[in-house]
Amino acid sequence: DQQVKQNSPSLSVQEGRISILNCDYTNSMFDYFLWYKKYPAEGPTFLISISSIKDKNEDGRFTVFLNKSAKHLSLHIVPSQPGDSAVYFCAAHLNAGNMLTFGGGTRLMVKP
Amino acid sequence: KAGVTQTPRYLIKTRGQQVTLSCSPISGHRSVSWYQQTPGQGLQFLFEYFSETQRNKGNFPGRFSGRQFSNSRSEMNVSTLELGDSALYLCASSLWDRGLHEQFFGPGTRLTVL
Numbered sequence: 001d002q003q004v005k006q007n008s009p010s011l012s013v014q015e016g017r018i019s020i021l022n023c024d025y026t027n028s029m030f031d032y033f034l035w036y037k038k039y040p041a042e043g044p045t046f047l048i049s050i051s052s053i054k055d056k057n058e059d060g061r062f063t064v065f066l067n068k069s070a071k072h073l074s075l076h077i078v079p080s081q082p083g084d085s086a087v088y089f090c091a092a093h094l095n096a097g098n099m100l101t102f103g104g105g106t107r108l109m110v111k112p
Numbered sequence: 113k114a115g116v117t118q119t120p121r122y123l124i125k126t127r128g129q130q131v132t133l134s135c136s137p138i139s140g141h142r143s144v145s146w147y148q149q150t151p152g153q154g155l156q157f158l159f160e161y162f163s164e165t166q167r168n169k170g171n172f173p174g175r176f177s178g179r180q181f182s183n184s185r186s187e188m189n190v191s192t193l194e195l196g197d198s199a200l201y202l203c204a205s206s207l208w209d210r211g212l213h214e215q216f217f218g219p220g221t222r223l224t225v226l
Contacts, residue, residue, distance in 0.1 A: 008186075009124050020128065032211070032213040033212070034163050034214060034215075036217075041200065041222065042117075042219055042220065043116070043202050043204075043217030043218050043219050044202070044217045045156075045203075045217070046214050046215070046217075049213065049214055052166035073225065088163055091155075091184070094215045095213075096168070097160055097167045097168025098143050098145065098162065098167065098168065098206065098208045098215075099145070099157050099160060099168050099170075100145070100147075100157060100204075100215060101157065102154060102156075104154050105155075105156075
């Protein structure tokens with residue numbers, strides 16, 4: 001069963017606008033959530049994370065929101081830039097064994 | 113500070129052979145995890161090592177194994193290669209023991225099994 005899901009395989013936004021990427025999870029034991037950006041044939045690059053005890057974390061243009069009751073998190077990128085075009089993965093962390101469970105990814109395309 | 117390094121970057125093997133991949137974590141990181149990325153299954157957890165001990169293993173057959181050395185460097189081995197083992201193998205390191213959960217990934221090793 002997929003414990004972490006990203007239901008939108010792709011998203012297209014105009015440069016300067018907001019990009020919102022969504023992620024749902026099922027396991028309430030996850031203690032940390034992370035977002036990664038990935039280009040083909042490269043390793044994921046860490047973007048931002050949030051503890052399960054918080055509901056928001058900001059870092060520059062990136063903000064992650066966590067809704068524990070809905071088991072839902074989202075990544076907001078404002079303003080979006082063409083260089084943000086990549087595949088974005090959300091990941092959920094289990095402290096036992098330091099394991100990440102990844103969603104299937106969302107391909108973001110930012111058009112100039 | 114240098115990032116996670118993985119060698120080799122590319123590898124071509126034939127069915128039935130075995131392969132060893134290497135990972136050097138970020139200096140000071142004692143936790144090393146391995147992941148497999150394929151188009152069909154996405155990014156999947158293989159195993160995690162901390163202080164030379166495997167603490168967790170994903171749902172992969174016993175042909176997949178690994179180890180960690182005293183300097184935190186890690187290797188993973190795949191024996192009796194199958195076509196389905198063709199994938200990008202990623203290594204990640206973290207400061208888990210200091211309560212920091214962010215995992216930092218290397219560039220990966222692209223394994224092609226013919």
